[in-house]
Amino acid sequence: MSGAAPIIDGSTIQGPTVKSPTIKGWCPGALRPMESGDGWVVRVRPRAGRLSQDQARGIAALSAAHSNGLIDLSARANVQLRGVTMASHAPLIDGLRALGLLDESTQAESQRNVTLAPFWARGDGAHDVALDLSAALTSPSAPRLPSKFGFVVDMGVAPILRNIAADIRIERISGGALIYGQGAQTGAMVPLAQAVQTALHLAQWFVDAGGIGADGRGRMAGLLAQGRAAPAAFAQCAVPAALPFAPHIGLHKAGALVGFEFGQMQAETLAKLAGLGPLRITPWRMVLIEGAQTMPTLAHVITDADDQMLRVIACTGAPACIQAHGPTRDLARALAPHIPQGQVCHVSGCAKGCAHPTAAALTLTATPSGFDLVQNGRAGDTPTLAGLAPSYIPQALNAL
Numbered sequence: 001m002s003g004a005a006p007i008i009d010g011s012t013i014q015g016p017t018v019k020s021p022t023i024k025g026w027c028p029g030a031l032r033p034m035e036s037g038d039g040w041v042v043r044v045r046p047r048a049g050r051l052s053q054d055q056a057r058g059i060a061a062l063s064a065a066h067s068n069g070l071i072d073l074s075a076r077a078n079v080q081l082r083g084v085t086m087a088s089h090a091p092l093i094d095g096l097r098a099l100g101l102l103d104e105s106t107q108a109e110s111q112r113n114v115t116l117a118p119f120w121a122r123g124d125g126a127h128d129v130a131l132d133l134s135a136a137l138t139s140p141s142a143p144r145l146p147s148k149f150g151f152v153v154d155m156g157v158a159p160i161l162r163n164i165a166a167d168i169r170i171e172r173i174s175g176g177a178l179i180y181g182q183g184a185q186t187g188a189m190v191p192l193a194q195a196v197q198t199a200l201h202l203a204q205w206f207v208d209a210g211g212i213g214a215d216g217r218g219r220m221a222g223l224l225a226q227g228r229a230a231p232a233a234f235a236q237c238a239v240p241a242a243l244p245f246a247p248h249i250g251l252h253k254a255g256a257l258v259g260f261e262f263g264q265m266q267a268e269t270l271a272k273l274a275g276l277g278p279l280r281i282t283p284w285r286m287v288l289i290e291g292a293q294t295m296p297t298l299a300h301v302i303t304d305a306d307d308q309m310l311r312v313i314a315c316t317g318a319p320a321c322i323q324a325h326g327p328t329r330d331l332a333r334a335l336a337p338h339i340p341q342g343q344v345c346h347v348s349g350c351a352k353g354c355a356h357p358t359a360a361a362l363t364l365t366a367t368p369s370g371f372d373l374v375q376n377g378r379a380g381d382t383p384t385l386a387g388l389a390p391s392y393i394p395q396a397l398n399a400l
């Protein structure tokens with residue numbers, strides 16, 4: 001992406017040009033679906049991100065029977081069924097309950113936000129910590145946290161989920177666990193057996209310290225940024241630096257990591273994957289087929305780490321999302337061959353940037369008057385170019 005002067009159907013501007021998207025402040029659940037342009041979105045939260053083969057087969061069958069058959073993987077390692085209707089929601093819920101994938105209440109499902117790094121091994125304690133934390137968060141004595149408040153359990157040899165959104169992180173350190181709040185420079189170092197209770201202690205401090213606003217929202221990073229200091233136990237140990245991590249499609253010790261165009265698959269694809277082993281849902285919108293020692297050869301499953309479609313990220317966009325200012329995925333497909341290996345281009349239907357809340361090398365955000373282009377930023381950031389017509393964008397990118 002270098003060379004001649006840019007050919008651009010837009011202009012350099014000083015600030016955002018469109019009104020902010022609606023922020024609901026909550027994520028969909030199974031019991032509390034969210035309305036979208038193609039019906040209700042029902043989010044299923046597999047415990048510790050793992051689906052047994054029966055559960056994965058069951059979700060595929062429920063999706064085919066009670067939704068439009070499209071299944072999204074979310075950035076929190078959840079599974080979303082799209083196109084659910086008021087009439088189909090009840091039988092879908094009955095089916096999810098029979099699969100052991102439902103919580104007791106909307107409160108419980110909204111609290112159970114635990115993302116586990118997917119490369120855990122039996123006996124290393126990570127899966128147990130994630131399960132125990134999930135159970136503790138739904139107990140009556142758990143801190144009442146905002147619905148977007150989340151925990152990351154990242155207990156491999158080195159952390160790999162530092163760029164995944166979270167409020168409280170649990171990592172491995174010196175044979176124990178390091179627990180710290182997002183944005184903190186220090187944390188508490190405890191034996192593994194105390195990891196869950198220490199994380200809950202920090203969460204309770206967040207609540208008691210006024211981390212939740214009058215609107216019911218609040219994030220740990222925001223509270224710490226106000227200068228509030230966590231309890232002394234969390235000043236014990238410096239949070240070590242970690243190298244940036246990018247997931248690699250291919251074989252790993254724990255199984256085969258595979259991808260999907262825009263992190264979305266058909267119910268039929270999920271049913272076929274379920275035949276290969278238990279599935280670990282990852283926050284990279286990929287799936288790890290637990291125990292697989294060869295890469296699968298399935299239609300609509302990305303198994304090549306160099307696949308161009310891994311370089312583009314796009315949200316649902318119009319017409320399936322009612323907030324979108326335009327379609328996103330056809331543009332992303334057209335741009336994929338123009339994106340150099342190692343870079344990511346994010347195409348967003350609006351400034352909310354659901355599909356990639358963090359910065360990308362290139363972000364194109366749909367507005368009522370075309371696409372805004374942000375370099376090294378997020379969907380809502382100030383663009384360097386505005387009002388780009390989709391047909392001009394490949395040329396504009398080549399000229400950057």
Ligand code: SF4
Pocket residue numbers: 021315316317318321322323324325348349350351352353354355
């Ligand atoms: S970012 Fe995309 S999916 Fe999210 S609200 Fe905007 S258009 Fe909809």
